[in-house]
Amino acid sequence: QVQLVQSGAEVKKPGASVKVSCKASGYTFTSYDINWVRQATGQGLEWMGWMNPNSGNTGYAQKFQGRVTITRNTSISTAYMELSSLRSEDTAVYYCARGLREGIGPARYYYYMDVWGKGTTVTVSS
């Protein structure tokens, strides 16, 4: 079945970096985008960025620009999200989600996240 399996919980100190992995199975990894979304405790969903695993093209939320990097290793169908210069406010659950494009015309498509990983808890504490 289609699934995204994320790496385990991380505890980091302020100023450090964290790299979370997301391994895809049950579908062709390079045929769908991977998105990263985070959620602080008791808060809403916050989109961080996306990547096209085929081309390696990425797009990031302005809030995280310069601090987040999404990469992939197509040989093992795995995407990565690295967040640097961590601060306490980055403590959250980080989700990867498959992004699906449904074409509706030339260069036009609906886009939605149809499969989600279970999340990785990242705790930033001194």
Add this chain to the structure above:
Amino acid sequence: DIQMTQSPSSLSASVGDRVTITCRASQSISSYLNWYQQKPGKAPKLLIYAASSLQSGVPSRFSGSGSGTDFTLTISSLQPEDFATYYCQQSYSTRFTFGPGTKVDIK
């Protein structure tokens, strides 16, 4: 970035009730609007995409409508498993944004 708002932020309802949640975009987003359901401690689940298309496997009591800036998610007859938080998300801009969520709990 396109800002998304939702109302109400929370509501209490009973099993069998008809529930309506509203989502508004800060600019027109055509029908580029998705709805997700999230239960405590779980990942979000896609319910509706393209404003009104029901995701495969989602019960038909869920429906979505709207276009432009105003959208609605309706649960026609609330079931015990529907108590959750619901989020809208725009995909008109490739800088995706979510609404703040609407928590539906038991009256």
